[in-house]
């Protein structure tokens with residue numbers, strides 16, 4: 001492919017990007033893939049939001065010439081190599097690899113540093129007085145370099161951390177003897193734990209811990225649990241297949257159903273399936289526990305302003321009927337998303353960052369073979385809002401520390417593909 005043809009495609013690509021950014025919405029684009037000088041049309045779904053109108057300067061780098069790259073190298077050797085290495089492969093902790101990084105991205109980030117937008121003093125001071133031309137050339141130089149080798153590590157520990165669900169199951173092992181392995185009780189007086197929102201279960205466990213809900217045995221059983229364990233346990237039970245408690249429920253179901261009319265406003269009209277996370281579901285609940293709970297609200301042993309009134313209005317016979325009615329109802333699992341594993345998360349990230357972190361969009365950074373310490377740090381920075389990006393703020397919101405470590409290790413271990421892999425019909429930067 002000649003330089004002239006490449007430039008033509010640079011223009012085409014630029015036009016596509018410009019058009020898309022005007023709409024400023026998440027859109028799909030169709031890109032052309034350039035492989036080994038042959039043009040293969042391929043459909044690539046990209047979902048990056050282009051904020052505002054694109055500055056034509058941002059894409060100027062797509063027209064870099066071999067001469068620009070040679071000049072960029074001079075800038076790199078004098079100003080950047082001390083930290084990023086002369087070839088863009090960093091050997092210093094906290095300093096990212098920039099070899100083979102996507103050119104428009106490099107250019108854009110350097111402009112962000114210039115304005116102090118990433119809060120890193122050493123980078124801001126380095127690039128503060130550089131002119132646009134030098135920034136463009138040094139970006140073209142580093143983009144043209146061979147990317148770093150992936151992190152080689154035989155340790156599975158960091159990528160294979162159990163997710164919240166697995167951790168919850170392990171922590172709940174101590175509860176199964178009474179509450180049933182999957183949270184369905186077969187012991188009279190012991191509640192089932194399925195069918196309620198995790199928020200309710202977390203609140204109930206904290207109430208035992210603090211002594212606000214008085215029950216010495218449950219207090220002793222849960223007081224050693226960390227906050228993370230409690231939330232994992234609650235998630236584990238919320239995701240179990242719900243079933244009715246396996247204990248007898250004497251009482252008149254029909255009479256109970258009539259009496260339940262006054263409860264359904266809060267506990268759910270659908271046989272006691274609550275839609276409010278703060279209100280427990282009653283469908284399928286163990287009958288003896290149910291009766292004891294009403295008694296406890298009534299006499300104040302379970303101090304709750306909301307339930308005091310309804311419980312006081314119910315006599316012993318009605319309580320028994322209500323218990324029989326609710327125990328006969330079919331519980332439903334609350335609406336809770338199953339936590340994703342590192343691999344499942346990575347699939348989502350790859351939508352923008354490319355297969356295994358090899359971005360095909362010149363504006364989206366490649367993540368493959370990036371330094372693990374750097375990845376971890378910037379992902380935390382997005383999460384805390386220290387580094388600003390609309391896309392990444394949304395994406396990092398649901399990530400906890402374990403997932404950040406897992407994803408960083410995942411990407412650091414991927415084989416990085418340099419410029420030849422990209423959609424971008426760039427002028428061949430290497431001679």
Ligand code: HEC
Nearest residue numbers: 079080083094095096098106109110118120122123126138
């Ligand atoms: C004093 C050491 C130092 C020097 C000199 C330096 N950098 Fe950096 N650079 C860093 C550090 C540290 C970071 C990570 C900062 C952060 O987290 O925002 C960084 C980040 C970057 C990034 C962002 C990479 C990414 O993936 O987002 C680019 C691009 C970059 N540097 C290019 C350059 C260029 C080009 C030069 C020379 C003109 C240069 N740097 C000089 C230390 C340096």
Ligand code: HEC
Nearest residue numbers: 174175177178189190191201204205215218221222233280
């Ligand atoms: C020795 C039996 C036993 C074990 C073990 C046990 N529980 Fe309980 N649990 C009970 C009983 C009995 C109650 C009812 C207490 C009450 O009346 O407040 C209860 C109540 C609860 C409740 C309140 C349910 C509701 O609907 O409000 C939660 C939540 C709970 N337990 C969680 C746990 C967790 C988590 C563990 C394991 C760490 C655990 N329990 C271990 C017997 C047990």
Ligand code: HEC
Nearest residue numbers: 262263266267278279280290293294304306307310314322
């Ligand atoms: C105004 C809303 C409201 C009404 C009406 C109401 N409840 Fe409740 N109920 C709640 C809330 C909120 C809780 C959780 C209180 C707590 O944290 O202890 C609760 C808890 C319960 C529990 C304890 C469940 C468990 O898992 O520990 C039972 C049993 C119960 N209600 C039965 C009833 C019955 C029977 C009626 C009708 C006679 C009724 N409720 C009416 C709001 C209500």
Ligand code: HEC
Nearest residue numbers: 047048345348349352365375378379388389391392395407
């Ligand atoms: C909707 C598109 C999109 C998705 C999905 C997405 N990202 Fe990003 N990501 C971006 C963009 C755009 C940037 C550059 C933002 C900036 O300028 O700070 C970025 C930047 C990053 C960076 C900084 C790279 C560097 O070199 O400094 C990391 C790390 C990162 N993303 C990781 C992830 C991970 C992990 C996921 C999945 C949990 C993910 N991203 C999902 C669009 C996305």
